[in-house]
Amino acid sequence: MSFTRYTHLAAALLLGSALSTQAQTPSQADAVAKIRDEGLNRSQVMRTLSYLTDVIGPRLTGTPALRRANEWTRDELTRIGCQNARLEAWGPFGRGWTLRGFEASMTTPQVRPLEAFPKAWSPNTEVKDAEVVWVNAQSVAELEKFRGKLRGKVVLSGPIREVKPHFEPEATRLTEKDLLRMADSPGPEDKPVVPGAQTPEAQERQRQRRRSLMLAATRATFYQQEGVAFILDPSRAGDGGNIFVQQASVATTLDTTNMEAMWRSGVKPWDKSAPTIVPQAAVGIETYNRLARMLDQGERVTVSLRLQAEFHDQDLNAYNTLAELPGTDKKDEVVMLGGHLDSWHGGTGATDNAAGVAVCMEAMRILKAAGLQPRRTIRVALWSGEEQGLYGSEAYVKQHLGERLPVPAGAPAGTVGRVVTKPDHAKLSAYYNLDNGAGKIRGIYLQGNEAARAVFRPWLHMFKDLGASTITADNTGGTDHLSFDEVGLPGFQFIQDDLEYFTRTHHSTQDVYDRAPTEDMKQAATIMAAMVYLTAMRDEPIPRKPLPGTKPAAKPVRRS
Numbered sequence: 316m317s318f319t320r321y322t323h324l325a326a327a328l329l330l331g332s333a334l335s336t337q338a339q340t341p342s343q344a345d346a347v348a349k350i351r352d353e354g355l356n357r358s359q360v361m362r363t364l365s366y367l368t369d370v371i372g373p374r375l376t377g378t379p380a381l382r383r384a385n386e387w388t389r390d391e392l393t394r395i396g397c398q399n400a401r402l403e404a405w406g407p408f409g410r411g412w413t414l415r416g417f418e419a420s421m422t423t424p425q426v427r428p429l430e431a432f433p434k435a436w437s438p439n440t441e442v443k444d445a446e447v448v449w450v451n452a453q454s455v456a457e458l459e460k461f462r463g464k465l466r467g468k469v470v471l472s473g474p475i476r477e478v479k480p481h482f483e484p485e486a487t488r489l490t491e492k493d494l495l496r497m498a499d500s501p502g503p504e505d506k507p508v509v510p511g512a513q514t515p516e517a518q519e520r521q522r523q524r525r526r527s528l529m530l531a532a533t534r535a536t537f538y539q540q541e542g543v544a545f546i547l548d549p550s551r552a553g554d555g556g557n558i559f560v561q562q563a564s565v566a567t568t569l570d571t572t573n574m575e576a577m578w579r580s581g582v583k584p585w586d587k588s589a590p591t592i593v594p595q596a597a598v599g600i601e602t603y604n605r606l607a608r609m610l611d612q613g614e615r616v617t618v619s620l621r622l623q624a625e626f627h628d629q630d631l632n633a634y635n636t637l638a639e640l641p642g643t644d645k646k647d648e649v650v651m652l653g654g655h656l657d658s659w660h661g662g663t664g665a666t667d668n669a670a671g672v673a674v675c676m677e678a679m680r681i682l683k684a685a686g687l688q689p690r691r692t693i694r695v696a697l698w699s700g701e702e703q704g705l706y707g708s709e710a711y712v713k714q715h716l717g718e719r720l721p722v723p724a725g726a727p728a729g730t731v732g733r734v735v736t737k738p739d740h741a742k743l744s745a746y747y748n749l750d751n752g753a754g755k756i757r758g759i760y761l762q763g764n765e766a767a768r769a770v771f772r773p774w775l776h777m778f779k780d781l782g783a784s785t786i787t788a789d790n791t792g793g794t795d796h797l798s799f800d801e802v803g804l805p806g807f808q809f810i811q812d813d814l815e816y817f818t819r820t821h822h823s824t825q826d827v828y829d830r831a832p833t834e835d836m837k838q839a840a841t842i843m844a845a846m847v848y849l850t851a852m853r854d855e856p857i858p859r860k861p862l863p864g865t866k867p868a869a870k871p872v873r874r875s
């Protein structure tokens with residue numbers, strides 16, 4: 316709405332809303348009381364979580380299991396009273412992968428089952444009593460020493476990781492001090508914005524990450540060229556039999572010393588045309604360490620491994636599930652909420668991110684059961700392909716809302732691509748995401764949208780007793796609100812308690828239903844319902860940041 320039209324309409328709107336909203340809709344406080352009553356006293360959120368995790372199980376993108384989850388969530392959203400529940404295809408993503416069988420045992424010097432879990436997109440194989448070699452190479456030169464020595468061998472790839480006693484608790488909640496620090500945090504406008512121009516520590520972290528990615532790509536290529544039979548990696552975190560496991564690494568035909576080229580056009584294991592992958596599994600750390608130490612002592616070790624997997628390449632598309640609660644006088648405008656339906660395959664994707672999905676579905680149910688009529692349409696979106704790169708939400712935004720064009724060649728450093736919008740871009744008030752585990756909501760990240768602070772302040776204040784009133788100017792990344800933020804739409808992720816997300820559940824075999832506390836889930840669903848409802852009822856949409864590309868980046872920092 317333009318400024319002129321706004322001033323003409325202001326008086327009428329003020330009078331009209333005073334009459335109509337009081338006559339037809341409950342006051343804000345009454346509505347929130349109804350939401351709290353339904354969400355905290357008659358919750359269904361754990362039942363939804365159990366179906367997604369226990370019954371459907373892991374939901375790797377491209378698999379029939381994820382398709383089943385898409386269809387079940389669609390039908391369930393219809394059952395609870397949503398309209399227009401549907402699947403929307405995006406893609407092509409690539410091929411899916413389902414584990415059909417796995418056995419792993421040490422056979423020499425003793426027989427012992429190995430605590431190991433196959434990496435996704437590993438191909439079928441069977442190796443009997445194969446010799447194990449420890450390739451503890453931390454550089455390309457060290458790797459070269461193994462040339463010609465690995466054919467038909469099973470490789471332990473990488474160093475021993477020290478296991479420490481658990482003096483520190485694995486689960487944490489944000490303390491009052493943590494929350495205060497977040498509330499006081501400067502917004503991203505006060506931090507460097509030029510990509511690559513972060514603090515020296517951040518630069519060093521980035522350099523290290525690139526070095527390790529380069530070494531990983533070099534290793535994968537080397538093992539494939541050398542005819543390695545099977546790769547066993549140490550679980551990157553966790554202990555006590557917990558295994559963190561994601562996708563297999565793929566050999567590359569690119570020059571692995573050219574990081575930029577690899578970064579841009581790296582081959583993905585789910586690509587239909589991906590080169591042959593050496594079968595790979597992650598191994599529980601105590602088991603891995605023992606195998607490595609035995610070899611170090613000069614002991615001969617053999618293992619037998621059998622892996623059966625099914626690749627799904629009939630339909631290379633993936634699907635998002637969407638459904639709506641239609642609005643009333645502002646039904647053409649939309650408020651969105653979402654989480655991602657896809658997961659990794661080692662656990663049942665409970666905290667990442669069936670929790671977010673169950674919370675969003677429960678928020679829709681709460682609003683319907685409380686008999687509330689939103690003015691704007693409320694649309695829930697359950698994404699896929701998040702784990703491989705926010706693909707599902709990115710495709711949705713591109714198809715319906717807008718996209719950011721690539722930076723033209725030769726543009727000065729710090730230039731951001733121009734955003735091209737579709738008509739629905741103007742009609743989306745906000746998108747709310749939940750994908751930082753199963754911990755309760757403690758507040759919200761403004762994502763640099765300072766103008767939204769005054770809107771959220773009184774809303775979250777209503778949830779102070781549930782510990783959810785912190786507002787931080789800060790950004791958070793790594794999940795689907797970024798797809799909206801990227802094109803200048805207000806996309807928010809809530810602040811959540813970590814619980815055991817990073818120590819135990821995130822992408823691990825322990826990401827299961829039992830790690831999601833009921834009280835946290837109920838709290839999150841109640842607050843999610845209230846936030847989308849209040850957004851849908853507001854006269855004005857949520858304020859926006861300036862569209863990226865329309866304004867020079869604030870406080871630019873020179874590249875060093």
Ligand SMILES: [Zn+2]
Pocket residue numbers: 667702822
């Ligand atoms: Zn994840």
